[in-house]
Amino acid sequence: MRVTVHRRAHFNAAHRLYRKDWSFEKNDQVFGKCNNPNFHGHNYELIASVTGDIDPETGYVIDVKILKDIIKSEVEDAFDHKNLNLEVPEFQELNPTAENIVVVIYNKIKKHLNPDFDLEVTLYETPRNFVTYSGE
Amino acid sequence: MRVTVHRRAHFNAAHRLYRKDWSFEKNDQVFGKCNNPNFHGHNYELIASVTGDIDPETGYVIDVKILKDIIKSEVEDAFDHKNLNLEVPEFQELNPTAENIVVVIYNKIKKHLNPDFDLEVTLYETPRNFVTYSGE
Amino acid sequence: MRVTVHRRAHFNAAHRLYRKDWSFEKNDQVFGKCNNPNFHGHNYELIASVTGDIDPETGYVIDVKILKDIIKSEVEDAFDHKNLNLEVPEFQELNPTAENIVVVIYNKIKKHLNPDFDLEVTLYETPRNFVTYSGE
Amino acid sequence: MRVTVHRRAHFNAAHRLYRKDWSFEKNDQVFGKCNNPNFHGHNYELIASVTGDIDPETGYVIDVKILKDIIKSEVEDAFDHKNLNLEVPEFQELNPTAENIVVVIYNKIKKHLNPDFDLEVTLYETPRNFVTYSGE
Amino acid sequence: MRVTVHRRAHFNAAHRLYRKDWSFEKNDQVFGKCNNPNFHGHNYELIASVTGDIDPETGYVIDVKILKDIIKSEVEDAFDHKNLNLEVPEFQELNPTAENIVVVIYNKIKKHLNPDFDLEVTLYETPRNFVTYSGE
Amino acid sequence: MRVTVHRRAHFNAAHRLYRKDWSFEKNDQVFGKCNNPNFHGHNYELIASVTGDIDPETGYVIDVKILKDIIKSEVEDAFDHKNLNLEVPEFQELNPTAENIVVVIYNKIKKHLNPDFDLEVTLYETPRNFVTYSGE
Numbered sequence: 001m002r003v004t005v006h007r008r009a010h011f012n013a014a015h016r017l018y019r020k021d022w023s024f025e026k027n028d029q030v031f032g033k034c035n036n037p038n039f040h041g042h043n044y045e046l047i048a049s050v051t052g053d054i055d056p057e058t059g060y061v062i063d064v065k066i067l068k069d070i071i072k073s074e075v076e077d078a079f080d081h082k083n084l085n086l087e088v089p090e091f092q093e094l095n096p097t098a099e100n101i102v103v104v105i106y107n108k109i110k111k112h113l114n115p116d117f118d119l120e121v122t123l124y125e126t127p128r129n130f131v132t133y134s135g136e
Numbered sequence: 137m138r139v140t141v142h143r144r145a146h147f148n149a150a151h152r153l154y155r156k157d158w159s160f161e162k163n164d165q166v167f168g169k170c171n172n173p174n175f176h177g178h179n180y181e182l183i184a185s186v187t188g189d190i191d192p193e194t195g196y197v198i199d200v201k202i203l204k205d206i207i208k209s210e211v212e213d214a215f216d217h218k219n220l221n222l223e224v225p226e227f228q229e230l231n232p233t234a235e236n237i238v239v240v241i242y243n244k245i246k247k248h249l250n251p252d253f254d255l256e257v258t259l260y261e262t263p264r265n266f267v268t269y270s271g272e
Numbered sequence: 273m274r275v276t277v278h279r280r281a282h283f284n285a286a287h288r289l290y291r292k293d294w295s296f297e298k299n300d301q302v303f304g305k306c307n308n309p310n311f312h313g314h315n316y317e318l319i320a321s322v323t324g325d326i327d328p329e330t331g332y333v334i335d336v337k338i339l340k341d342i343i344k345s346e347v348e349d350a351f352d353h354k355n356l357n358l359e360v361p362e363f364q365e366l367n368p369t370a371e372n373i374v375v376v377i378y379n380k381i382k383k384h385l386n387p388d389f390d391l392e393v394t395l396y397e398t399p400r401n402f403v404t405y406s407g408e
Numbered sequence: 409m410r411v412t413v414h415r416r417a418h419f420n421a422a423h424r425l426y427r428k429d430w431s432f433e434k435n436d437q438v439f440g441k442c443n444n445p446n447f448h449g450h451n452y453e454l455i456a457s458v459t460g461d462i463d464p465e466t467g468y469v470i471d472v473k474i475l476k477d478i479i480k481s482e483v484e485d486a487f488d489h490k491n492l493n494l495e496v497p498e499f500q501e502l503n504p505t506a507e508n509i510v511v512v513i514y515n516k517i518k519k520h521l522n523p524d525f526d527l528e529v530t531l532y533e534t535p536r537n538f539v540t541y542s543g544e
Numbered sequence: 545m546r547v548t549v550h551r552r553a554h555f556n557a558a559h560r561l562y563r564k565d566w567s568f569e570k571n572d573q574v575f576g577k578c579n580n581p582n583f584h585g586h587n588y589e590l591i592a593s594v595t596g597d598i599d600p601e602t603g604y605v606i607d608v609k610i611l612k613d614i615i616k617s618e619v620e621d622a623f624d625h626k627n628l629n630l631e632v633p634e635f636q637e638l639n640p641t642a643e644n645i646v647v648v649i650y651n652k653i654k655k656h657l658n659p660d661f662d663l664e665v666t667l668y669e670t671p672r673n674f675v676t677y678s679g680e
Numbered sequence: 681m682r683v684t685v686h687r688r689a690h691f692n693a694a695h696r697l698y699r700k701d702w703s704f705e706k707n708d709q710v711f712g713k714c715n716n717p718n719f720h721g722h723n724y725e726l727i728a729s730v731t732g733d734i735d736p737e738t739g740y741v742i743d744v745k746i747l748k749d750i751i752k753s754e755v756e757d758a759f760d761h762k763n764l765n766l767e768v769p770e771f772q773e774l775n776p777t778a779e780n781i782v783v784v785i786y787n788k789i790k791k792h793l794n795p796d797f798d799l800e801v802t803l804y805e806t807p808r809n810f811v812t813y814s815g816e
Contacts, residue, residue: 003507004540012806014694014721017195030194032201038763041694041721043806049540058438059425059505064537065440083718097195099139126692126723129200132140132185148398150286150313150355153467166466168473174355177286177313179398219286219310233467235411262284262315265472268412268457275643276676289739302738304745321676330574331561331641336673337576369739371683401744404684404729420670422558422585422627446627449558449585451670491558491582534556534587547779548812593812602710603697603777608809609712 004051004120005061009071011080014041015096039083044101045124046075048109052117062117074108098123098131106133140187140256141197145207147216150177151232175219180237181260182211184245188253198253210244234259234267242269276323276392277333281343283352286313287368311355316373317396318347320381324389334389346380370395370403378405412459412528413469417479419488422449423504447491452509453532454483456517460525470525482516506531506539514541548595548664549605553615555624558585559640583627588645589668590619592653596661606661618652642669646677654679684731684800685741689751691760694721695776719763724781725804726755728789732797742797754788778803778811786813 017034018027027035034040048071052061082088084096090104102123110119120134153170154163163171170176184207188197218224220232226240238259246255256270289306290299299307306312320343324333354360356368362376374395382391392406425442426435435443442448456479460469490496492504498512510531518527528542561578562571571579578584592615596605626632628640634648646667654663664678697714698707707715714720728751732741762768764776770784782803790799800814 001511001541002544003510005507006538006540008536010806012720012722014719019193030199033761036761036763036767038766039694039719039721040692040761040763041719041723042692043723054507054511057427059503059508061507061539063438081713081716081720083716083720086718087716095195099141099190099197100195102139103137103190126690128144130142131197132142133137136138146398148312148314150311155465166471169353172353172355172359174358175286175311175313176284176353176355177311177315178284179313179315217305217308217312219308219312222310223308231467235413235462235469236467238411239409239462262282264416266414267469268414269409272410273647273677274680275646277643278674278676280672291737302743326643326647329563331639331644333643333675335574367739371685371734371741372739374683375681375734400688402686403741404686405681408682418670420584420586422583441625444625444627444631446630447558447583447585448556448625448627449583449587450556451585451587489577489580489584491580491584494582495580534554545783545813546816547782549779550810550812552808598779598783601699603775603780605779605811607710 001054002051003054003061004049005064005067006047006049007064007067007071009046009048009068009076010043011046011076012041012043013079013082013084014039015084015091016040017095017097019095020093039085042125044079045130046071046105047122048105049120049122050113050117051120052114062113070109070112074112075105078108098125098129099133102131102133106135110135137190138187139190139197140185141200141203142183142185143200143203143207145182145184145204145212146179147182147212148177148179149215149218149220150175151220151227152176153231153233155231156229175221178261180215181266182207182241183258184241185256185258186249186253187256188250198249206245206248210248211241214244234261234265235269238267238269242271246271273326274323275326275333276321277336277339278319278321279336279339279343281318281320281340281348282315283318283348284313284315285351285354285356286311287356287363288312289367289369291367292365311357314397316351317402318343318377319394320377321392321394322385322389323392324386334385342381342384346384347377350380370397370401371405374403374405378407382407409462410459411462411469412457413472413475414455414457415472415475415479417454417456417476417484418451419454419484420449420451421487421490421492422447423492423499424448425503425505427503428501447493450533452487453538454479454513455530456513457528457530458521458525459528460522470521478517478520482520483513486516506533506537507541510539510541514543518543545598546595547598547605548593549608549611550591550593551608551611551615553590553592553612553620554587555590555620556585556587557623557626557628558583559628559635560584561639561641563639564637583629586669588623589674590615590649591666592649593664593666594657594661595664596658606657614653614656618656619649622652642667642673642675643677646675650677650679681734682731683734683741684729685744685747686727686729687744687747687751689726689728689748689756690723691726691756692721692723693759693762693764694719695764695771696720697775697777699775700773719765722805724759725810726751726785727802728785729800729802730793730797731800732794742793750789750792754792755785758788778805778809779813782811782813786815790815 017031122132124130153167258268260266289303378393394404396402425439530540532538561575650665666676668674697711786801802812804810
């Protein structure tokens, strides 16, 4: 019996959408007000969803405390109250769009999980805009 | 890397569930208070979910502003503050159940998208009743 | 010790904003798309808040089941899946704006309560537009 | 056209996570404060999602009232305001983790549905911790 | 300039509504299924609202971290994953209705605050049932 | 009959909590990670609540479209996707704590309202931290 265990978390961060190798005009045309050089920010909400077999001994797929701790060390401690462009190594050369952030978070969490588990990550940039990635 | 981009939108509308070719009694038996001839209404909430590859240049699957504009012209402008039975052409002969509405919305959005994109639409009739369609 | 007990409820209804004694043009100018003659609709959410002393015997200000039953008979049974303009007597001559609806609901609930209780009613027309009335 | 119809419901219950055949110490080590012998509790939120073809006659996949009634008799009447460990037969020998509860709920609902329908159940133990099961 | 600072928190607990000095029948008549002797439970959500003058030096009324720590020690550590009737001293002789719980929480938080501050506490027993107390 | 009309809006912004006239160490001690010199950010949610008499002609206290337009020009256009410290004149010398931001927003909206109206503004910095100001 494969069940999915979901854990919700959140972090606040500043970011700016742009490519260093493009002119300001081109960045402005493509990214609009998200290209503000002084940055803007979001309360990001995150759902990490782990699918696996129920352990018949404990009744758990994964102890939610373990998943919570992975999210804390890999995502919250790394991103919360940070400037994604300036302070998070993964975005030094990678534009911090919601799509790119969710892939980075997926990879940071996935490496701590039993390979038998499937992972899907949903990232809310705002309550109206969100993205999902499951490693495909 | 295939990522899903979700955009939430909403519209308010009146509707009535019934078939013109059924008697009032039969409509009443099948659709209950939803068959009120004077109509009732909902704040419909909509999530359009577009799945595709991340464009390595921009970091976007699809610019959310493009998706927002498609939803605005195809759904909000067409349905908001309308009577679905009387004023929306798609429901002249089609009973505006949540199931039928979500299929109509799917088709209206899908035709504007790159065919490489997958689309899924979720429509909330109320916070407790909602439907999903992905073209299958 | 005066404590406030809140109970949330909801109903779906159709309505139209207009005055019978105004021209269509004037109604249109004042009420815009809310003046659609074919009606539109909402999922109304309601919070009834009753303030009174805690009964030292039961630990209740008011048994929530009593409040729930008052809301059911006075509001849900009277308004749910109805056309407010055509089917609800209170709005035969009264424009069903959120402001007028909340006053009507306040009066319908208040008459069932112990006069020592204060009442406040909040009515959500949409998650972004809502009104509050407390009898002042 | 296969559409998914979702219905949200809820129940409140007390529970304790532990195995009768383990020592208190082992239960404590594995289940932490969830092993409180005096129980703790939750407002469980439930989404039952039924996927099937739209009936071209009614425009329904399944009448939501039917789904609502199945959930009421199989889940709400059976679990609401109950102690899952002491009063719900399914958990006499089964640890009431969210994973095990969602499988039990899935089985209780599935047997009432047309076998052509797919079912998925999501169970929120808290707004941050939830699980999903679809019979695989 | 008096501003109110709100902090939201939550805890899970089991409880039972009854009076030791009443018969089971009387408790059952007054408290219904909330009188289940095996307990039931809730995810309680809490909002503590502190009103005071903005400190012109820091721009804070109260550092939210201080308020968060008071709530943690006085409410979360004391109530979370507990059986209110059996394990929380305040409810040994006091029926743990939402009204009584909110007054207890108010008193536990208030004693840590500068007396110039006003306090209001809102406690959600469920998303539909909640109570507010401000010391009046 | 005085009724309160509430309108919800939102904006995203970056900010940093600090005083220019304090050392980095003192800022760090008082404002912790909110003093990150590279900024962090939030999805701010705003509720503007206007209290006044119902106009017996229209049934409105204030046309919500008017309130929506005031919020758009005074708050959304001025703050959205901005760095509050660097780009918003009001915070050149004022620390952008939630308390100070809500007072600024109150003053920007209040000047556009009929003086007979009362105004209250609630500002969510995160879903768990929010503030309210009503001009007292």
